[in-house]
C-alpha cells in the first residue's frame with residue numbers, strides 16, 4: 250500500500266516534528282532532516298524519503314516529500330515552482346508507465362496529499378499562502394494545517410480558523426473536500442461531521458514524552474502547564490491522524506487518480 | 521519628556537498587544553490599529569500616534585511609530601526603505617531645527633528605539649531579519665524581541681536566544697548595547713547583569729486579565745494552563761518594561777543624540 254505525502258511550509262513551523270508524531274517514527278531524524286545544521290534553508294529542491302511503516306496492521310510504503318526553503322527568501326516570487334515541477338513530473342512518470350505493455354508493478358509516486366502549514370501568526374492567510382494554494386489546488390489535494398496551534402487560546406483558534414476559511418472561499422481556493430460517506434454507523438457519521446467542522450486542523454506536534462499529573466503523555470511541557478497532543482481539547486492532532494492514516498487515505502488516493510491526475514492527463518494528451 | 525518608539529515586525533506577531541501591555545493603555549485600539557479590518561496590510565507607510573501617558577510619575581510624550589505591511593508581500597525586497605526614510609527625515613528635521621536661532625522648544629521626534637519583533641518560528645534569524653537589521657543598525661537603537669514567546673518551552677527559548685545572538689554576531693549586526701553603569705547598589709548591578717543576559721527579550725503580551733489559582737493576572741488562558749506575563753519564569757516582559765520605561769530610556773535617547781544622530785549629521789554636512 251503506497252502513499253505519498255508532501256509537506257510544505259516555512260522553516261520552523263514544526264513540520265518534521267509533526268510528521269514524526271503522526272507516524273510515531275523518527276523519519277526525519279534518521280534522514281538528517283531534523284538537524285538544523287544539516288539543512289540548507291536556501292534550497293528549494295524537494296527532497297524525498299521513502300519509509301516502510303506499519304499502520305493499523307497495514308504495511309505502508311510512505312513517501313515523504315519535503316520542500317525545504319519554501320518561503321525563506323526576501324523575495325519569494327514563484328517559490329512554488331519546484332513544487333509544481335515535482336508534482337507534474339510524478340504525473341508524467343505515471344502517464345508514461347500507464348501506456349506500457351507491462352504496467353502491473355509500477356510504483357505510484359504521485360503526491361496523494363499536500364499538508365500545507367499555515368503559521369499561527371498573522372490575521373489570516375498571508376499573500377504567499379494564497380498564491381501558493383492557487384497554484385497548487387488543481388494539481389494536488391491540499392490539506393491546510395494550522396501549525397504550532399499552542400500559540401492560540403481556544404477563542405483565538407476559532408477566530409483564526411474562521412478567517413482562514415473565509416480567505417480560502419474569497420480567493421476561490423479548492424482544498425481537499427472530505428466526502429460525506431454513507432455512514433451506517435451513527436457514531437461514524439458524527440465523527441465525520443466533527444472532522445469537517447475542524448478544518449483547518451490546528452495541530453501541535455511532539456517527539457517528547459512528558460509528565461502530566463503523574464501520567465506520561467506525548468506533549469510539550471511549559472512552566473504554566475503541559476500540552477497533551479492527543480487530547481482533543483488541546484488540538485486536532487488525533488483528528489488529523491485519523492483522517493490521514495485511517496479513514497481518508499484511500500479517498501485521497503482516489504481523488505488524486507480519478508480527478509487530479511485525469512486533469513493532467515487530459516491537458517497533456519490534448520496538446 | 522519625549523520618547524519615540526518604533527515597532528517593526530510582520531503582522532500578527534503581537535506588536536499592538538505588547539505596546540498596550542507595556543504602557544497599560546489601549547493606544548492601538550483607540551487608533552483603530554487593533555482591528556484587522558482597518559488594516560491595509562499591503563501598505564508600508566509608517567504611521568504615528570502620539571500619546572501622553574504617565575509612567576512612574578513622569579509625564580511622557582510617547583510617539584509610537586508603527587510600520588504596517590513590513591514583510592507582508594511575496595517579494596519583500598527593500599521593504600525597509602520607508603522605515604529608513606522615516607528615520608532619516610526625523611534626523612533631517614532635527615538638523616534643520618538645530619540651526620535655527622530659536623531652537624528651545626523644538627520637539628524631538630527622532631526615533632529613540634526600534635523594537636524589532638522576531639517570529640518564534642524558524643531556527644534562527646530569517647534572511648529578512650538579517651537584511652533589515654543591517655540596514656538599520658547604524659541609524660537607530662535596535663532592541664530585538666522574540667515575539668509570542670509562549671510558543672517556546674524554556675529549553676527551546678534558551679536555544680533560540682543563543683542562535684539569534686550567534687546570527688547577530690556572525691553578520692556583524694550592532695544591536696543596542698546596555699551600558700554597564702557604575703552601580704552603587706549590589707542589587708542594581710545584579711539586575712543589570714541579568715538584563716544583559718536575557719537579550720533578546722522573549723516576550724508575551726496580553727490585554728486581558730485572566731484567573732490563575734484564584735488571583736487575577738494579566739495573561740493568556742490555555743486549556744493546559746495560564747500564562748502570567750509579569751512572571752519572570754514565564755517570559756521577559758517585566759525585564760523589557762523595566763529597561764525601556766525605567767532604567768534605560770535616558771540612555772536610549774543619549775545614544776540616539778550623541779552617536780546615531782551625530783553620524784547622520786556628519787555624513788550630511790560633509791557632502
Ligand SMILES: Nc1nc2c(ncn2[C@@H]2O[C@H](COP(=O)(O)OP(=O)(O)O)[C@@H](O)[C@H]2O)c(=O)[nH]1
Nearest residue numbers: 260261262263264265266397452453454671676
Ligand atoms: N510551540 C510548538 N512548538 C513546536 C511544535 N512542533 C514543533 N515545535 C518546535 O518547533 C521547533 C522547530 O520544529 P521542526 O519540526 O524542526 O520544524 P520544521 O523546520 O518545520 O521541520 C522545534 O524546537 C520543535 O520542538 C508545536 O506544535 N508547537
Ligand SMILES: Nc1nc2c(ncn2[C@@H]2O[C@H](COP(=O)(O)OP(=O)(O)O)[C@@H](O)[C@H]2O)c(=O)[nH]1
Nearest residue numbers: 400405531532533534535536537668723724725
Ligand atoms: N501566543 C501569543 N499570542 C499573542 C501574544 N500577543 C498577542 N497575541 C495574539 O496574537 C494576535 C495578534 O496580535 P496583535 O497584537 O494584533 O498583532 P500585530 O499584528 O503584530 O499588532 C491576537 O490574537 C493576540 O491576542 C503573545 O505574546 N503570545
